[in-house]
Amino acid sequence: MKLPVLFAAALFVAATAHAEPVKVIFDTDMANDCDDAGALAVLHALADLGEAEILAVITNRKDPSNASAAAVDAINTWYGRGEIPIGTDKDGATGAAKRGRPSEYCAALRDGFPQDAKPDDAMPDALDVYRETLSRQEDGSVVICSVGALSNLEDLFRAEPGLVEAKVRKLCVMGGGFPRTARPETNIKLDPAAAVTVTNEWPTPVLWQGYEVGAAMNNGPELLATPEENPVRRAYQLRLHHGRPSLEIGKPNHDLATALLAVRGTQEDLWEVVGDGRVVFDSDGHCQWNTDWKRRHQYVRIKGYPGKLEDILGSLLAEPPKLRQR
Numbered sequence: 330m331k332l333p334v335l336f337a338a339a340l341f342v343a344a345t346a347h348a349e350p351v352k353v354i355f356d357t358d359m360a361n362d363c364d365d366a367g368a369l370a371v372l373h374a375l376a377d378l379g380e381a382e383i384l385a386v387i388t389n390r391k392d393p394s395n396a397s398a399a400a401v402d403a404i405n406t407w408y409g410r411g412e413i414p415i416g417t418d419k420d421g422a423t424g425a426a427k428r429g430r431p432s433e434y435c436a437a438l439r440d441g442f443p444q445d446a447k448p449d450d451a452m453p454d455a456l457d458v459y460r461e462t463l464s465r466q467e468d469g470s471v472v473i474c475s476v477g478a479l480s481n482l483e484d485l486f487r488a489e490p491g492l493v494e495a496k497v498r499k500l501c502v503m504g505g506g507f508p509r510t511a512r513p514e515t516n517i518k519l520d521p522a523a524a525v526t527v528t529n530e531w532p533t534p535v536l537w538q539g540y541e542v543g544a545a546m547n548n549g550p551e552l553l554a555t556p557e558e559n560p561v562r563r564a565y566q567l568r569l570h571h572g573r574p575s576l577e578i579g580k581p582n583h584d585l586a587t588a589l590l591a592v593r594g595t596q597e598d599l600w601e602v603v604g605d606g607r608v609v610f611d612s613d614g615h616c617q618w619n620t621d622w623k624r625r626h627q628y629v630r631i632k633g634y635p636g637k638l639e640d641i642l643g644s645l646l647a648e649p650p651k652l653r654q655r
Contacts, residue, residue, distance in 0.1 A: 350382040351592045352470050354462060357584070358477025358516070359400050360392035360432035363561075363568035363575050366404060367548065367646050368476055368584035370561045372592070373408035374648040381592045385462045387416040387455045389477040390519060394431035395448040399439035402446035403560040409652025416458030417449040418481055434567040442560040455481045456488060463489075463496040471496050474591035476503045476584040478519035483526045494532040502527075503587040505608065505616030506539040507628045513614030514540045521614040528608050528626075537608055537628040538590060539616070543583025545631060546639040549575040551647040561646070585642045590629065599638050601630040 355372055357365045375381040386405065388397040398415045405413045438444070446452065459481070463471060475482060482500070486493055504516040504524065517524045528535075552562040553576060562576060570580040595602045607624035609617045618628060631638055 348380075350376070350380055351472055352382050352384050352466060353591055354384050354459070354471060354473045355386045355588070356389050356473060356475045356477065356481055357386065357401070358390045358519070359388050359397045360390060360394065360435050361477065361515075362580075362584075363434060363549075363564040364543070364580065364582055364584040365476055366400070366434070366561045366564040367582065368474075368588040369401065369404050370408075371585050371588040371642065371645045372474070373404070373410065373650065374645040375588070375592045376410070377408070377648065377651040383410065383413055384466070384471065385414040385416065385458050387418075387458055387481055388449070389418050389455070389475075389479075389481045391418060391420065391449065392432050392435060394436045394439075395450060396432070396435040396439040398446040398449050398452045399444050400432070400435040400560070400564070402444035403438040403442040406443050407558070407560050408650040411444070414458050414462060415446060415452060416455040417452045418455045418478075419450060420480070433569070434564040437563060437567055438560045441563065442558070456484050459485045460489060460492065463492050466496050468495050469498045472498055472591050473500045474588055475500065476587050477516055479504070479516070479523040479527045480520045482531070483520070483523035486527065486531060490532065497533045500531060500533055500535045501538070501587055501591040502535060503538050503543070503583050505537060505610065506541055507537065507603070507616070507630075508618040510540070510616040514616065517610060517614040517616065521610065521612055524610045524614060525612070528610055534625040534627070535608070536590060536595070537626065538583075538587050539628060540583065542586050542629065542631060543581040545635040546582050546586070546642070547579040548582040548585060548639060548643045548646055549579035550577060551643040552576055555647055555649070582639070582642055585646060586638065589642060589645070595629060599632055599641075601632045603628050603630065
């Protein structure tokens with residue numbers, strides 16, 4: 330009975346063994362929620378499998394803790410990739426959800442885990458890291474995975490439209506809700522004007538994943554089986570969900586799903602893809618899918634029972650690092 334499963338697994342390994350890893354720039358609101366940390370863990374797990382190459386991690390919201398980059402570096406270091414370039418947004422998000430209190434976990438990751446990042450305001454600027462990273466890549470080879478404010482992407486497009494068009498193959502965004510939202514989604518509220526710019530002017534294909542995707546799933550307790558030295562575990566322990574640690578009860582995994590989409594794409598057994606239309610944001614951040622004309626936009630829906638996707642994400646989230654120095 331197990332032969333078909335093993336055979337299918339062998340075929341998958343054989344098919345991916347010689348495939349080029351997907352080159353990813355991760356643009357994250359690391360200070361806001363622990364699923365940003367979880368999404369970075371998923372990217373590292375995919376990199377360990379040879380499916381991804383993390384080119385850079387860039388934060389997109391200024392946090393009072395001044396420790397977003399340190400949290401990123403702690404996670405990168407845990408996975409044995411402490412050399413990954415990190416950039417920070419010095420201005421911070423401009424919208425109604427601008428952060429007024431420190432992250433629940435970034436300072437703890439800075440102070441409690443190996444890392445050597447400087448304070449956010451002394452780190453390389455987000456735009457400079459984008460420029461340097463993209464300029465070194467082959468044309469049409471980079472996927473940007475965005476799980477926060479779209480401020481950095483607006484800045485990048487305004488400053489370097491030709492570089493974006495030449496180097497970026499696809500932009501994957503966790504933001505909005507489909508086919509429409511009753512109220513603005515958090516990532517869009519962070520900078521509604523940037524969302525409008527990116528939606529209307531970004532020159533490459535854009536794959537949107539709305540709030541409803543992550544809301545249908547829950548991950549976090551998988552990390553209980555990982556060592557206490559794991560900074561992602563600590564982030565889920567400190568970030569509360571309904572008054573309890575996300576490590577114990579889990580939380581919606583919005584950003585983890587986006588990381589998987591950025592690397593593995595719209596796998597036919599997991600996703601339904603809606604196209605032949607465009608995403609529209611108003612000035613307050615409300616989202617709607619329109620079919621009045623076609624843009625290079627698509628959005629995804631979970632195909633079938635969400636538990637299948639949830640299990641995949643949970644397994645990647647808790648996968649032990651393969652490169653970490655012991």
